[in-house]
Amino acid sequence: MDLTTIIPQLxxxxxxxxxxxxxxxxxxLLVANFIESLNWTSKIAALxxxxxxxxxxxxxxxxxxxxxxxxxxxxxxxxxxxxxxxxMGRRELILANLFNSLxxxxxxxxxxxxxxAPLIKGAAIIYVGLTFGAAILRTFLIIILSxxxxxxxxxxxxTVPETPCEQTEKGVWRGALKKSWKRxxxxxxxxxxxTVPIYILVFFMQRAGIFTILEELMATYLSFLPWLSPQSMxxxxxHIAAEFTAGLAAxxxxxxxxxxxxxxxxxxxxxxxxxxxxxxxxxxxFPYYAGIFQPxxxxxLILFSQIFRIGSLILMGSxxxxxxx
Numbered sequence: 161m162d163l164t165t166i167i168p169q170l171x172x173x174x175x176x177x178x179x180x181x182x183x184x185x186x187x188x189l190l191v192a193n194f195i196e197s198l199n200w201t202s203k204i205a206a207l208x209x210x211x212x213x214x215x216x217x218x219x220x221x222x223x224x225x226x227x228x229x230x231x232x233x234x235x236x237x238x239x240x241x242x243x244x245x246x247x248m249g250r251r252e253l254i255l256a257n258l259f260n261s262l263x264x265x266x267x268x269x270x271x272x273x274x275x276x277a278p279l280i281k282g283a284a285i286i287y288v289g290l291t292f293g294a295a296i297l298r299t300f301l302i303i304i305l306s307x308x309x310x311x312x313x314x315x316x317x318x319t320v321p322e323t324p325c326e327q328t329e330k331g332v333w334r335g336a337l338k339k340s341w342k343r344x345x346x347x348x349x350x351x352x353x354x355t356v357p358i359y360i361l362v363f364f365m366q367r368a369g370i371f372t373i374l375e376e377l378m379a380t381y382l383s384f385l386p387w388l389s390p391q392s393m394x395x396x397x398x399h400i401a402a403e404f405t406a407g408l409a410a411x412x413x414x415x416x417x418x419x420x421x422x423x424x425x426x427x428x429x430x431x432x433x434x435x436x437x438x439x440x441x442x443x444x445x446f447p448y449y450a451g452i453f454q455p456x457x458x459x460x461l462i463l464f465s466q467i468f469r470i471g472s473l474i475l476m477g478s479x480x481x482x483x484x485x
Contacts, residue, residue, distance in 0.1 A: 191234045194340040215306030221256035228263035240452045257461050258302045265295040279412035283422040294472035359447040392428035430477040
């Protein structure tokens, strides 16, 4: 292949997405450090105070939960920074990361709904409702686990450190920015060290067809689900081997023709969602998780996240299956 075609392809498919990823992580890191430097974590955490109190979670976990409504990168960076500074243990880090699944779901909810609604119409409300129910279920289960696995927290009265009269608000912000920048420079080196090689590795694995082989294997061996119709197999295969919208497009066409019912489409989409999750987590989540956290910790967090996500989807799908028999 000619270099004149290879170089533009590498820029479009590898270099530019990697630069964007590093930029988003950098912004998240700066915001997280700035919030901590201004001692705003307890104020932001107020949104999730009742859940925090019941689950024995820290203000940092609550602030991360609130930030996850706007930026998953910033939320995870806050957890990573607290863990690196010894303010949060490994157990709380895992539980706090899982706790963020609900706001992360809300972050993507408008996109998911406005893609599904035009394609599968009324079935979109049921499908999105089931996935929302799974997110709620995960959150309450995580809070209960946190209640048992984390030590009770002493109630403390948050106080804002007094500043000299001559210290202006402008000076406080300048000091916070200076402190944030100092921490940022130290942390970003490690992030780049891990993120760049892992992202490049995943990119070439994708180009070599490794993920395609894994997806095709998963899509082929569906005989253990005898209750699925032949048309459902097509939706699931597209959901796994292509993208979510491909499965939706197929489902919409089959609904339009009257070949499949709402129930069959919803169950097929849920199965496709469950089966496609692990491969997509490795392909999309791992490169940026490995930059924010250490690679070993990133693998643990993704593993626990997938277990809870898949488990909750299977449970909600099973309830829907038996209720609509």
